[in-house]
Amino acid sequence: MVLSSMKRLIPPLYYEDAYQDGCLAVLEAIRCFDPSQGIYFSKYVQMKVNYCFLEKGRFYKGAAPEPPLSLDAPVTDAQDAGTLADCIADTAPPAADTLIWQETLRCLYPLIKALPEKYRLVIEAHYFKGLSLAQIARQQGLSPNTVSTWHRRGLNFLRENLTDSD
Known part of the structure; x- marks a missing residue:
């Protein structure tokens, strides 16, 4: 029907x-x-x-839609012209950068877990969730100065313990 x-x-x-x-x-x-x-x-x-x-x-109703444009279509009529797909920017980070980031996280993870909870929450929210310190302050109901202090102390703790583990 x-x-x-x-x-x-x-x-x-x-x-x-x-x-x-x-x-x-x-x-x-x-x-x-x-x-x-x-x-x-x-x-x-x-x-x-x-x-x-x-x-x-x-x-x-009305005129037929245009057929879809293929990404395999050449950009120009030249023999060695690239395709439209070649014009799309690759925004993925290079593989080496990804591997370095994963190795850094592997080393940092135990240290982040060892942080006092208030410092860990700020570090995780800022660096892993992408929140600004002001957003974290609003979200947690804290003053921006307190969040900034916890952020600085958390980074200092990580820095000190990372150099000790090397």
Whole structure:
């Protein structure tokens, strides 16, 4: 029944988009369904999906969409031109940096666990969760000066113990 309404309301060119919209309508129906209303779930879903197709159907009219652009397409007509995929920046850190970071964490982990709890919370929140000292202060209900002091003392503890373990 639902597919027939899709085929009746949506041009074949847009079936894939309409199918995705229909799936979203089903998920929305699941989220919003209230059994106390006395409506069968299957009828409720059918009504939601049909309404989705009625609403979306008018947006599927008009010119056909452009075909998707392949990342394997050459950038220019030149023989040795790269592809569009070559133009995408790689934001991942170099593998060597990742290995160094993992080794550093392996060495620091026992020291961080050995920190007094108040210092450890500030160090973990700042360096591993990316929170600023002001955000940590607001979150913990502390003054910014207190958090700054705990941060400095935590770093000093790590520095002293890291040099002792070398």
